[in-house]
Amino acid sequence: MLTVHHLNNSRSQRVLWLLEELDVEYQIKCYQRDAQTSLAPPELEAVHVLGKSPVITDGSQTIIESGAIIDYILRHYDVDRSLIPEVGTAHHEQYLQWLHYAEGSAALPLMLKLYTSRLADGGAELQPRIGDEMQRHLGYLDQALEGEDWFVGNKISGADIQLSFIAEVAPLLYSLEALPNLAAFRDRCHARPAYRRALDRGGVYAYGPTN
Ligand SMILES: N[C@@H](CCC(=O)N[C@@H](CS)C(=O)NCC(=O)O)C(=O)O
Structure with a gap:
């Protein structure tokens, strides 16, 4: 199942929003920022070497960068093409x-x-x-x-x-x-x-x- 590696107070919130708009089944793995430094915890580096959020995993795919993640989700899960304009337009x-x-x-x-x-x-x-x-x-x-x-x-x-x-x-x-x-x-x-x-x-x- 598609998993969002979600950091509190971060850009990954918009990925959750997108998935809710599409009504896609997904799971969230939550990570907490360090209270002093605001940095992500080291466990995120086990998902992707940069240790940033958002990152998603979907089957064998691990994808970073919110723009790439949003485009990936839309191309693979927006079956009605409700949130992605038609290619070529x-x-x-x-x-x-x-x-x-x-x-x-x-x-x-x-x-x-x-x-x-x-x-x-x-x-x-x-x-x-x-x-x-x-x-x-x-x-x-x-x-x-x-x-x-x-x-x-x-x-x-x-x-x-x-x-x-x-x-x-x-x-x-x-x-x-x-x-x-x-x-x-x-x-x-x-x-x-x-x-x-x-x-x-x-x-x-x-x-x-x-x-
Ligand atoms: N351009 C990247 C930025 C990723 C990024 O810097 N994410 C921040 C959260 S908004 C982060 O993981 N910060 C924690 C850290 O740097 O340790 C994207 O849009 O995905």
Whole structure:
């Protein structure tokens, strides 16, 4: 059976959400971050050498990287093609673009902000550049959602599930008040019944809805 190796307060929450949307049978193996360092426990390295989450195992396959995991699950388990646009269409190309963009571009300035904010004055010199990059990428996402509920063809897809983590982490590091479309998108994600079921199954998740 498909197993999600799930770390608390992490990107693997969105994989649980996807599986709940598809109503796929799966199991969760839970791992807890170290309270001091926030790092994943060493047991995750037994699943994959990087020791990061998400990672899924499915039969003989072990797959890392949320974008690749989401695409794998959709290609193998989304029998109705409800969350993946048809191959060969412009919407499929957009879906792939957003799937890669989330971790390849949008996450980087957020991670830089997170890490450099721990340096106090040591990171001060970098803050203007990181701030500009956050504005550029989060602004791009916000503008892409103008007049749209979802990123591809105004219909929910795996790309939205992938981008949900960016919209959830952004308010911790950048004001979402300046990004009304992204804030509304995050709330739309949180309102999905499948998202709520994933929260119930996954346990503690610091970036989810407050109510
Ligand atoms: N780009 C990767 C990032 C994986 C990643 O860094 N995951 C974090 C959780 S959000 C993690 O495992 N952190 C614990 C650690 O680094 O020990 C993905 O999207 O799957």
